Amino acid sequence: MGPSGSGKTTLLNCISTIDTVTTGRIVINKKDITNLKIKALEEFRSKELGFIFQDFNLLDTLTAYENIALALTIQNMAIKEIDKRIQQVAKKLEINEMLNKYPFQLSGGQKQRVASARAIVTEPSLILADEPTGALDSKSSRLLLDSFEKLNREFNSTILMVTHDSFTASYANRILFIKDGRIFNELIRGNDTRKEFFNKIMEVVTLLGGDVDNVL
Amino acid sequence: MFSKIAVNNVKRSFRDYSIYFLTLTLAVCIFYSFNSIESQNAILELNKNPIFHDSLNKLITGTSIFVSFVLGGLIIYANNFLIKKRKKELGIYMTLGMPKRKISKILLFETFLIGLVSLIVGILLGILVSQGLSLLVANILGVNLNHYQFIISLSAVIKSVVYFGIIYGLVMIFNQYTISKYKLIDMLHASKKNEEVKLKNAFISVLVFTLSVILLVTAYVRVLETGLDAANTELFITVIMGVFGTLFFFFSTSSFFIHVVKKNKKVYLKGINIFILRQINNKINTNFLSMTLICLMLFLTITLLFTAFDLKGTIDRSLEGNKEFDASAFLVVDNESEDPRENDIEEYLKDINFTFENNEKYAFYSEYKLSLTIEDLLSDYLSEQEQVDLVKDYLGGPMSAIKLSDYNSILEITGNESIQLSDDEVLVLSSYDNITDALPEFMENEDSIQIEDKEYTIKNDVAIEKNIKANLDSDFFYLVIPDNFDGDLELESTNFNVIYDERYFDESEERFSTLFNDMWDNKYRDVSPALVIGNTLNQIKDRQNGMAAMVVFIGLFLGLIFIISSAAVMALQQLSDASESLGRYKALKRIGVTERMINKAILKQSFIYFFAPLSLAIVHSIVGIIALNDIFSFHYESIIVSTLFLGIIYGVYFYSTYVGVKNVVKNGNS
Numbered sequence: 001m002g003p004s005g006s007g008k009t010t011l012l013n014c015i016s017t018i019d020t021v022t023t024g025r026i027v028i029n030k031k032d033i034t035n036l037k038i039k040a041l042e043e044f045r046s047k048e049l050g051f052i053f054q055d056f057n058l059l060d061t062l063t064a065y066e067n068i069a070l071a072l073t074i075q076n077m078a079i080k081e082i083d084k085r086i087q088q089v090a091k092k093l094e095i096n097e098m099l100n101k102y103p104f105q106l107s108g109g110q111k112q113r114v115a116s117a118r119a120i121v122t123e124p125s126l127i128l129a130d131e132p133t134g135a136l137d138s139k140s141s142r143l144l145l146d147s148f149e150k151l152n153r154e155f156n157s158t159i160l161m162v163t164h165d166s167f168t169a170s171y172a173n174r175i176l177f178i179k180d181g182r183i184f185n186e187l188i189r190g191n192d193t194r195k196e197f198f199n200k201i202m203e204v205v206t207l208l209g210g211d212v213d214n215v216l
Numbered sequence: 217m218f219s220k221i222a223v224n225n226v227k228r229s230f231r232d233y234s235i236y237f238l239t240l241t242l243a244v245c246i247f248y249s250f251n252s253i254e255s256q257n258a259i260l261e262l263n264k265n266p267i268f269h270d271s272l273n274k275l276i277t278g279t280s281i282f283v284s285f286v287l288g289g290l291i292i293y294a295n296n297f298l299i300k301k302r303k304k305e306l307g308i309y310m311t312l313g314m315p316k317r318k319i320s321k322i323l324l325f326e327t328f329l330i331g332l333v334s335l336i337v338g339i340l341l342g343i344l345v346s347q348g349l350s351l352l353v354a355n356i357l358g359v360n361l362n363h364y365q366f367i368i369s370l371s372a373v374i375k376s377v378v379y380f381g382i383i384y385g386l387v388m389i390f391n392q393y394t395i396s397k398y399k400l401i402d403m404l405h406a407s408k409k410n411e412e413v414k415l416k417n418a419f420i421s422v423l424v425f426t427l428s429v430i431l432l433v434t435a436y437v438r439v440l441e442t443g444l445d446a447a448n449t450e451l452f453i454t455v456i457m458g459v460f461g462t463l464f465f466f467f468s469t470s471s472f473f474i475h476v477v478k479k480n481k482k483v484y485l486k487g488i489n490i491f492i493l494r495q496i497n498n499k500i501n502t503n504f505l506s507m508t509l510i511c512l513m514l515f516l517t518i519t520l521l522f523t524a525f526d527l528k529g530t531i532d533r534s535l536e537g538n539k540e541f542d543a544s545a546f547l548v549v550d551n552e553s554e555d556p557r558e559n560d561i562e563e564y565l566k567d568i569n570f571t572f573e574n575n576e577k578y579a580f581y582s583e584y585k586l587s588l589t590i591e592d593l594l595s596d597y598l599s600e601q602e603q604v605d606l607v608k609d610y611l612g613g614p615m616s617a618i619k620l621s622d623y624n625s626i627l628e629i630t631g632n633e634s635i636q637l638s639d640d641e642v643l644v645l646s647s648y649d650n651i652t653d654a655l656p657e658f659m660e661n662e663d664s665i666q667i668e669d670k671e672y673t674i675k676n677d678v679a680i681e682k683n684i685k686a687n688l689d690s691d692f693f694y695l696v697i698p699d700n701f702d703g704d705l706e707l708e709s710t711n712f713n714v715i716y717d718e719r720y721f722d723e724s725e726e727r728f729s730t731l732f733n734d735m736w737d738n739k740y741r742d743v744s745p746a747l748v749i750g751n752t753l754n755q756i757k758d759r760q761n762g763m764a765a766m767v768v769f770i771g772l773f774l775g776l777i778f779i780i781s782s783a784a785v786m787a788l789q790q791l792s793d794a795s796e797s798l799g800r801y802k803a804l805k806r807i808g809v810t811e812r813m814i815n816k817a818i819l820k821q822s823f824i825y826f827f828a829p830l831s832l833a834i835v836h837s838i839v840g841i842i843a844l845n846d847i848f849s850f851h852y853e854s855i856i857v858s859t860l861f862l863g864i865i866y867g868v869y870f871y872s873t874y875v876g877v878k879n880v881v882k883n884g885n886s
Contacts, residue, residue, distance in 0.1 A: 046808035057803045061494040070490055074809050079481045118807065 001169050001201070002178035003208065008162045009130060011178065015160065016049055016128050017041050029125050046075055050119030050127040050157075054134035056111045058103045064114045065099040071118045089117045092154070093147050109140025113147060120157055127151075129161040133168045145171045166205055170198040177204055184208065222325040226333075234872055235791060236294050237334060239784040242865075243287050243777070244338025248376045249346040250773045251280060252369035272766055279770050280379065283777050288383045290781045295327075295387050297788045299394055301795060306395070316395060323391045331384035339376055343368055352768075421471035424464050431461030436839045458836070459512065465832065466507040470500040488809055492817050495797065496824050503789055507829050510782040514833035517778040519840045521858035524771025540630050542721075543728040544685035545735075545750025546583070546711040558746045561710040567744045570731060575717035576724055577629040581622030581684070583694075583711060585614040587704040588667050590693055597654035597661075611651060616708065617695045618684060626684055629715050635696075642672045643696035646679040651691065655679055665695075668703045685713050686753045688760070728752050772861075779862060783869035786826055787876070794818075794877040801881045815878055822874045830866065 002008050013019035015026055017033060025034045033044060050071075051057070058067050065086060072082045090096040093113045103111055112132060119127050129148075133141035149171060151157050163169055171194070177185040185204050189197045253276060299306075309319055347366065435458040442450050474497050477484050484490065500507060547561040557563045562580055565571070572578050591603045591612040598606065606612040623643075624634040637643065642665060648655040659679055665672050683692050716724035732750040734740065740748075751759075801814060 042808070042810050049808070051806055051808075053806065057806055059491060059494070059800050059803055061498055061800065062490060066490045066494070069485060070488060070804075071807055073485050073487055073490065074807075074813065076487065079485050082485050 001164055001166075001175055001205070002184070003164065005180075006178040007181040008164075008178055010181075012128055012130055012160070012162055015126075016051065017045055046071075047122065048125050050122060050124040052112070052115050052119045052127065052129040052132045054131035056103070056108075056115045056135070058111055058115055058118075060103050063100050063102055064095065064106065067103070067114060068099075068118045068121050071122050075122065085121050086117075089121045092150065093117050107140065108136050109143055112136060112140070112144050116144070116147065116151070120151055120155060123155070123157075125158065127157050127159045129159055131163055132161060133163065133165060138167075141168065166198060166201045169201050170194050175201065177208060179208060219325055222322050222329060225322070225326055226329045233298055235784065235787045235869070235876060236298060237330070238868070238872060239294060239780060240291065240330070240334035241338040241341060242780050243291070244335055244376055244380055245342040245345055246773065246776050246780070247280070247283065247287070247379065248339050248342030248369075248372050249349050250769060251276060251375050252342070252346045252367065252372035253349070253769060272762070275766055275770060279773055280375070283773065284379045284383065286777055286781060288386060290784060291383055292387055292390055294784060294788055295391065296394070297792050299323075299391060301792065303398070306398070320392050320395050323395065324388055327384060327388050327391060331380065331387075335377060335380055339373055342372075342376070346372075418471070418475045421468045421475065424468035425472035428461050428464030428468060431457050431464065435461055439839060439843045459508075462511055462832065462836075463504070463508045466500060466504040466511070466829075469828070470497040473497075488804065488813055488817055491800070491804065492820050495800075495817075495821055499789070499793055499821075499825060500828065506785060506789065510786060511829035511833045511836070513778045513782050514830055515836040515840065517775040517782075518833060518837040518858060518862065519844070520771045520778075521775045521861060522837070522841055523844060524768045524775070539753065540682065540715075541686040541713040541753065542716045542724070543714040543732075543750060543752040544687065544711065545732065545748055546685075546709040547746050547748045549707045549709055550746075551707065557744060559707070559710060561712055561746075561748065564744050564746050564748055565712075568740045572714070573720070573724065573727075575720050577715045577717075578712055579622075579625040579629045580710070580712045581618060581626060583708045584617045584619075584697075584705045585708050586617050586667060586695065588615050588665075589613055590615055593665065594652075594654040594658050597657045598652070602652065602654070606652070611648070611691060611693075614706075615693065615695055617697045617701075617705070619699050619701070620696055621699050623684070623696045626713060629713065637675060637696065637698050639698050639700060640670070640672050641675045641698065643675050644679045645682065645684065645692065645694040645696060647681055647683070647690060647692050649679060649681065670703065672697075685711060686751060686756060688751060688756050725752055725754055729755055775858075776861065776865070779865045782829070783826075783866050786829075787869050787873040790822060790825060790873045791876050791880065794880040798881065811882075814881060818877050818881065819874055822870060822877060826866070826870045826873070 010019065014021050015028070017036075021034055025032050027033070028048065031044075033041070036044060058064075059070070062070065068086050068089065069082055072085065077085075086099070087096065090099055093116060095110065095113050095117060098106060098110060098114075103114075106114065112135075116132075119129075132148075133144060136144060145168060148159055148161075152159060161168070161172065169175055173189045175187040175189075176183055177187075185207075187197070187200055187204060192200070253272070306319055309322075310316070346369070350367065435454050438450065438454040438457070442454070474493055477489075477493060484493070545561065547559065547564055549559045553559060557567060589612060591598065591606050593615065595603065603612070620635070620637050627634055635643065644659065646655060656678070659674070659677060663674060665674060683690075684694060714724070714728065728750070729752050732752065732755065735748050735750060804814060805811075
């Protein structure tokens, strides 16, 4: 979490290898990804990472099924495997009814679930979500976050989510607060209920936003 | 300040809108080249013939006007694309407080600059191209360019400047109108508009596709059966069928195709094929109308180029059996008149004081018409339709005949031995072997001809393919009849043939061509009322070559303009589509599609988009050309030359589109 301009998206871009770091190293799955060759990078990106975006990033010309399939076909996966995996994921995210619909026929929440399905269908070790609830109403947000929890529990997927919404953040197990490009604070949920965790988050957010020295 | 903005915009446009410049420059270049024809050496040679000169000028002017309409439409269309693309930029000017009037001024200045640059480059390029064209012309006309000259045609430059000036002027007016209509809000939010896929239903797409195939096949069969006869209303129906078949084809093909490919998972689920397929489906589906137009235009172009180049070959061949006499003339007999001065060409020459030189060999003879017609003669070997066609093509009608003594005097001057015929024998002279199989069959199976009540034996087994005169029309059919033939004979014309002495060839040619030109200009009408028409062999050759040249020019001119128009429209559609699909490419990149894969996808899309209409056009053309084959016979040269022209221009557009789209996708992070 962090205010605008704190460097959340930059961090995400560095992890996702879209951007390169100037100093330091990024280690994922015991692999240092900062000095990978282009080919290896591309492979890493498509196999180890899944992306979820605020604007869904679905292709409007493709059906939901095809959107999900695309993530697999670019890895040249076996055809039988593709269909099996899609059906599996769709069931988990409860979108199997709408696989043959086009994005414009889906609601925002449904779109984001399709996008999530696309992100996890490759069974990545890390899912990167950039403000996934940013464009959703609160009900859809809750549904999506519920399915994230489910993914985390049942698929053991690690989800790295960027948000500045405290409610969304309260679904996480561990929160890093960033300010001006530095880690400002860290919260670990532990055995707290979501309500307790949410209150703790709010305290930090107040602290983050209320830089009293500067006001005076 | 404003001119600075305009100049910078133009500079940027050179990079971004290379297709627009390519089109403008090529258009000017071709326009100049063809209009410079008049001042080319080879044509100047021919221009001594006044008829040729006039008709060439008229044809080129007429075609130029038609072409400038086509180009005007194309340029306005292309310009419209660019303005649309720049809506946002113009919107920003407006939010900065620039009044519309000033924006118009910038655009005006830009159009002027672009026009100026493309005109200059186009004319310079045209001057180069026209040199090559000059060689082609010389080749077609069989003129030896002994002294090669670098020609710049001032009149063509002026014409290009005037015509394109008017077109650019229209573009300017059009831009002003467009700008005045725009609202600021629309300009800033001009991006994002999804094409609507018109046909999604699998069943209907299969149905429409099947219908289109049925229509096209029926049209093909019909055209192959009836041939290309413009007078036939059947052809009109066939054309309509073909047009609608093509329209339905492009309307349904992509949807149909997608349903087929979906079944084949190996192709469908490979790489980003899903995306490519959907993109193409979208594009062809939204642009099916222009696709149809382009396909038909390409079809026309291919057929035009083929025919144009091939006419030349056909004419060369038609001159083959027509070389024996250096000059021939005939007097059209007026059978109402008894005055020999009006009906005898010998008397006529005396009247106008024309005498043959000693070194010139000549023969006088008369042509008659028999009561027997050609279609009756061959009736056993012709179907009813063929008989009708023969008459319609001016190949039927009463048979011409020439008396044996006349024929022998013609043979004498050509140095051939004279022929003996008994009173009941005839000879058949004809070129009809090339036109119909009926004549060789007739000659093989029949030994005699019945004329009125009398039976005549045919002395030769195969028709003699030597014409009895130098003639523009290469088809002939004569009977050589005995001198004492007593059937019905009507005097048709009195004639003479001349063969020059090779040593005095130029002098004789000069004398006779002057004589014939003077006769054509009615210079002797007050001396003698008779109508006499003559041609020297050289005049015939020139006229036929001139005709070939004209057809080739006009064919090339129109063909090139059509190719440019089609390719430019497709390129522009591709480019505008690329900027509309930017979001999609961005989405692809974000889910891990590599740049290499994206470039490949762009290549595949451009390829399919460019070659879908071309492929159907080629199929159309093959059928069309086979149908035309009855009129022309084709050879490989024309295939190579036409393919070369088509390939180069189409290829250049295809490649620049590919590069352009790649750049849009690569740099387009807006």
